[in-house]
Amino acid sequence: MSMSVHKKIIIVGAGIGGMSAAIHLAAQGHAVTLLERQPRVGGKLNQIEQDGFSFDTGPSLITMPYVLRELFQAAGRRLEDYLDLQPLDETCRYFYRDGAILHAWRDRQRFAQEIARFSQHDAEAFWRFFNQARTIFAASADPFLYNSLGSPLDVFQTFLRFVWRGHYTTPEGEQDEPGERLRAVLTALSPSTLDQHVGSFFEDAHIRQLFDRYATYNGSSPYQVASVYSIIPYVELADGGWYPCGGIYALARALEKLAKELGVTIETSCEVSRILVERGRATGVVLDDGRVLRSELVVANSDVVTTYRELLSPAVRKQQRARRLEQLEPSSSGFVLLLGTRKQYPELAHHNIFFSDDYRAEFVDLFEYKIPQRNPTIYICATTRTDASQAPAGHENLFVLVNAPYLTARSNWQRDAPAYRNLVLDALARYPQIELADIRENLVYEQILTPQDFQRNYGANAGSIYGLSSNDRMAPFTRPGNRASDVQGLYFVGGSTHPGGGVPWLCCLARLWRA
Numbered sequence: 337m338s339m340s341v342h343k344k345i346i347i348v349g350a351g352i353g354g355m356s357a358a359i360h361l362a363a364q365g366h367a368v369t370l371l372e373r374q375p376r377v378g379g380k381l382n383q384i385e386q387d388g389f390s391f392d393t394g395p396s397l398i399t400m401p402y403v404l405r406e407l408f409q410a411a412g413r414r415l416e417d418y419l420d421l422q423p424l425d426e427t428c429r430y431f432y433r434d435g436a437i438l439h440a441w442r443d444r445q446r447f448a449q450e451i452a453r454f455s456q457h458d459a460e461a462f463w464r465f466f467n468q469a470r471t472i473f474a475a476s477a478d479p480f481l482y483n484s485l486g487s488p489l490d491v492f493q494t495f496l497r498f499v500w501r502g503h504y505t506t507p508e509g510e511q512d513e514p515g516e517r518l519r520a521v522l523t524a525l526s527p528s529t530l531d532q533h534v535g536s537f538f539e540d541a542h543i544r545q546l547f548d549r550y551a552t553y554n555g556s557s558p559y560q561v562a563s564v565y566s567i568i569p570y571v572e573l574a575d576g577g578w579y580p581c582g583g584i585y586a587l588a589r590a591l592e593k594l595a596k597e598l599g600v601t602i603e604t605s606c607e608v609s610r611i612l613v614e615r616g617r618a619t620g621v622v623l624d625d626g627r628v629l630r631s632e633l634v635v636a637n638s639d640v641v642t643t644y645r646e647l648l649s650p651a652v653r654k655q656q657r658a659r660r661l662e663q664l665e666p667s668s669s670g671f672v673l674l675l676g677t678r679k680q681y682p683e684l685a686h687h688n689i690f691f692s693d694d695y696r697a698e699f700v701d702l703f704e705y706k707i708p709q710r711n712p713t714i715y716i717c718a719t720t721r722t723d724a725s726q727a728p729a730g731h732e733n734l735f736v737l738v739n740a741p742y743l744t745a746r747s748n749w750q751r752d753a754p755a756y757r758n759l760v761l762d763a764l765a766r767y768p769q770i771e772l773a774d775i776r777e778n779l780v781y782e783q784i785l786t787p788q789d790f791q792r793n794y795g796a797n798a799g800s801i802y803g804l805s806s807n808d809r810m811a812p813f814t815r816p817g818n819r820a821s822d823v824q825g826l827y828f829v830g831g832s833t834h835p836g837g838g839v840p841w842l843c844c845l846a847r848l849w850r851a
């Protein structure tokens with residue numbers, strides 16, 4: 337977005353995308369008003385504090401911290417003055433149904449040694465996989481992440497320039513060759529799935545499941561998503577996982593503080609009921625209390641599909657673009673248990689994955705049958721490993737997350753949630769490496785969040801938690817761009833638009849607002 341003259345701008349929604357855009361725009365001198373319908377900022381990145389427990393209810397893993405640093409730098413500030421971001425030594429602990437445990441250490445040498453316990457071949461393949469993923473990231477970051485996406489031809493030309501440029505030094509200080517770059521670009525353009533790509537490197541079923549799982553970081557299936565998404569494990573392996581002390585919600589607080597310092601007006605409990613469009617141009621918003629606020633530009637951080645469906649006039653909705661949006665597949669959603677226990681489970685790390693023994697079947701349930709997975713992989717986050725302030729002494733604040741299908745006409749979580757909660761707790765009791773069978777009798781706090789909550793609370797289309805899925809090979813090109821082509825002065829930011837869901841990508845995108 338290029339704006340040389342200072343403008344009056346309204347942003348609908350104070351999720352991470354909305355706040356990042358507000359910071360960039362205010363830092364350039366624009367007069368920004370941020371309108372959020374929830375009582376507080378953060379959107380899906382939210383927090384519940386109850387009975388001495390603190391639960392982050394959305395994201396739990398932060399990667400690519402340099403993107404956050406750049407966001408603060410754009411406003412002439414230092415991230416460290418706003419947020420205490422701690423690196424995690426163990427990025428994740430993986431539990432398998434056959435009793436195996438794998439520690440994914442931040443230190444890549446140590447992680448490779450851990451892989452070698454499962455397969456010497458795969459430990460060697462790990463370095464080849466990592467190096468290639470790094471080159472794919474270098475090739476695709478500019479066309480896919482840091483800029484508005486051009487046509488497939490533009491992307492192809494950018495790839496060609498990447499292959500033929502002179503020497504390239506990797507972040508680890510190594511040089512790579514045009515041959516390696518060509519192989520990486522061919523992988524990025526290849527029709528193979530992430531699962532096939534992973535299978536071309538690794539033999540051991542444990543290791544393959546571990547790398548396949550990264551497709552779920554943007555709400556997709558490893559058996560459908562393209563191999564270019566091997567950049568997701570790369571960014572985690574390159575910089576590791578990070579935790580902001582005080583909980584992930586500390587990030588929302590930090591962005592809110594910075595935005596206010598830059599003069600952004602933030603109104604919470606303030607619902608936008610309509611984006612005003614006059615003579616094909618966005619001219620402001622109507623609030624649900626009847627107030628009309630005028631602006632020269634409107635940025636919607638609200639889900640783009642929901643925005644077209646509910647906030648734009650029937651005339652705009654009838655246009656081809658709006659109708660096309662309805663056909664795009666939403667990302668997966670999530671089923672969440674917030675469990676406060678009066679007992680601690682020392683075998684848990686900060687991040688834990690309990691893998692099912694039939695990964696493919698999970699994604700058939702998720703994206704073909706669109707039913708809650710009958711044999712789910714379960715994620716548990718236990719933040720007290722890093723931050724004792726998150727639960728009373730001797731207690732745990734367990735955040736339990738299972739991928740769930742996006743909502744369809746058949747979904748009825750009000751009916752199904754209690755039984756599914758029991759299915760999840762029963763499944764956890766089946767891992768021989770850890771005693772989790774007694775969670776029920778040690779509960780002192782419990783809350784369930786379902787896809788319906790994500791839809792109701794944040795306007796997430798079909799309850800999706802990452803916006804749109806990337807299962808379709810053309811997803812990067814069909815995902816809505818950041819500027820409405822049918823309404824002048826209307827822009828989009830957030831997980832449902834380019835470049836997609838996940839906290840770091842949203843902040844990457846925010847670089848655009850500096851142009």
Ligand SMILES: Cc1cc2nc3c(=O)[nH]c(=O)nc-3n(C[C@H](O)[C@H](O)[C@H](O)COP(=O)(O)OP(=O)(O)OC[C@H]3O[C@@H](n4cnc5c(N)ncnc54)[C@H](O)[C@@H]3O)c2cc1C
Pocket residue numbers: 348349350351352353354371372373374377378379380381393394395396397398606607608609637638639647670672737790793794795796801802829830831832837838839840842
């Ligand atoms: C359970 C869960 C786990 C996740 N795990 C991770 C993770 O580990 N790592 C990661 O990077 N990402 C994770 N994510 C995804 C991440 O939370 C999202 O990609 C990101 O927070 C989305 O931010 P956003 O700016 O796109 O929008 P949102 O957070 O959806 O914010 C949009 C905002 O707009 C507001 N709004 C909507 N309509 C209106 C209106 N009409 N008027 C006013 N305000 C409105 C909403 O209330 C909301 O606050 C997870 C999400 C969930 C739910």
